[in-house]
Amino acid sequence: MHKNFKNIDKIVYGKGAFNQIDDILAAKRDENDKFMVFIVDKYFEGKELADRIPAHAEDMVFFEDIDQYEPTTDQVDNLRDKILAEKGVPAGIIGIGGGSIMDIAKALSLMVTNEGSSQLYQGLNLVKKAGVYHMGVPTVAGTGAECSMTAVLTGPVKKLGLKCDWTVFNQAVLDPELLSTVDTNQWFYTGMDCYIHCIEAESGLYFNAYSKAYGDQALALCREVYLGENAGQNLENDEKLMIASLFGGLSLTYSEVGACHALSYGLSKILGTRHGYANCLAFYHLEEFYGDAVNEFKSMIEKHNVDLPQGLSKEWSEETIDAMAEVAYNLPHMWNHAIGLDWKEKWTKEDIKKLYRRL
Ligand code: NAD
Numbered sequence: 371m372h373k374n375f376k377n378i379d380k381i382v383y384g385k386g387a388f389n390q391i392d393d394i395l396a397a398k399r400d401e402n403d404k405f406m407v408f409i410v411d412k413y414f415e416g417k418e419l420a421d422r423i424p425a426h427a428e429d430m431v432f433f434e435d436i437d438q439y440e441p442t443t444d445q446v447d448n449l450r451d452k453i454l455a456e457k458g459v460p461a462g463i464i465g466i467g468g469g470s471i472m473d474i475a476k477a478l479s480l481m482v483t484n485e486g487s488s489q490l491y492q493g494l495n496l497v498k499k500a501g502v503y504h505m506g507v508p509t510v511a512g513t514g515a516e517c518s519m520t521a522v523l524t525g526p527v528k529k530l531g532l533k534c535d536w537t538v539f540n541q542a543v544l545d546p547e548l549l550s551t552v553d554t555n556q557w558f559y560t561g562m563d564c565y566i567h568c569i570e571a572e573s574g575l576y577f578n579a580y581s582k583a584y585g586d587q588a589l590a591l592c593r594e595v596y597l598g599e600n601a602g603q604n605l606e607n608d609e610k611l612m613i614a615s616l617f618g619g620l621s622l623t624y625s626e627v628g629a630c631h632a633l634s635y636g637l638s639k640i641l642g643t644r645h646g647y648a649n650c651l652a653f654y655h656l657e658e659f660y661g662d663a664v665n666e667f668k669s670m671i672e673k674h675n676v677d678l679p680q681g682l683s684k685e686w687s688e689e690t691i692d693a694m695a696e697v698a699y700n701l702p703h704m705w706n707h708a709i710g711l712d713w714k715e716k717w718t719k720e721d722i723k724k725l726y727r728r729l
Pocket residue numbers: 411412413436437440441467468469470471473509510511512513514515518519520521522548549550551552553556559560563644645646
């Protein structure tokens with residue numbers, strides 16, 4: 371069976387695209403209980419962008435703090451309960467922020483129409499009813515969450531996405547000007563999520579021409595942004611990085627991530643390490659999986675003077691490493707792709723623990 375991939379319905383891209391949000395929403399405002407919900411990264415509270423959010427009197431605006439933890443099932447359930455209790459079913463949900471905020475918006479759009487906790491829907495095609503209209507407005511580029519069919523949440527047992535056709539945004543608003551305030555480390559870690567998506571997509575079983583076409587373009591853009599003559603944070607590169615993120619996500623929808631993301635999920639679930647940063651910590655040590663790309667990645671770190679500590683595993687107990695390896699081992703789709711369908715014959719939890727000890 372081949373994937374039957376659901377794409378974003380509409381995309382607006384370019385400097386100042388943010389200013390078009392109000393017009394785009396106008397056509398949707400009559401649906402359900404006729405109000406919009408804006409989920410915005412707390413970073414923007416009190417900042418200039420907050421004044422530009424086109425919220426009408428009937429709308430709800432939530433500034434969500436995503437710095438303590440990556441998005442959780444509780445966080446989404448609580449927001450859903452509050453919205454339904456106070457105002458009913460929204461006409462639409464708009465997520466303004468990075469992958470964390472976009473995932474909250476995506477999950478919330480499903481949870482306002484589906485009963486029970488979002489924990490029940492972590493997995494593939496478990497969501498029972500279509501959600502409401504939703505829009506993604508990335509403010510840091512790299513995750514591909516703007517186009518993926520998953521909303522990644524951490525629950526009590528697992529870090530796993532709510533994955534189905536209805537998860538995909540109806541509208542993406544890609545305004546490169548929104549990236550200007552991202553600090554250099556974060557710009558690097560999230561941008562490397564895109565780079566690593568493409569490298570992992572091309573290094574395994576599920577790679578194909580569809581994935582390659584998008585992945586090659588995304589990698590070329592990443593190389594210009596991080597290693598080119600004009601490398602660094604500037605508007606021209608932000609325009610490129612925003613498209614790299616989109617194309618990296620599209621490359622991935624038709625392939626799979628691998629060893630790096632498996633290790634990264636273990637780090638995030640057990641230690642709360644942020645996704646992009648966790649990927650970077652792992653990728654640095656995965657030369658046997660990703661070859662020259664690891665050297666290229668190291669040259670990017672050097673060029674931008676990015677913080678990437680080593681020797682972290684010295685501080686981890688055996689139980690911690692064991693727990694992380696358990697999480698990583700239980701991502702069979704990633705190991706299928708990275709090692710092959712017979713990976714269980716070649717690869718053990720002990721092997722994964724050895725990788726963690728390198729960090
Ligand atoms: P993020 O959303 O976690 O944000 C990282 C930091 O950047 C935060 O401190 C945030 O406040 C700050 N920030 C965001 N925009 C800013 C701006 N314009 N100026 C200044 N600061 C800004 O970062 P991320 O790397 O985009 O997202 C990571 C999350 O995405 C993880 O939770 C991960 O699980 C998820 N993810 C989802 C998918 C998917 O397909 N759904 C794919 C990859 C990652």
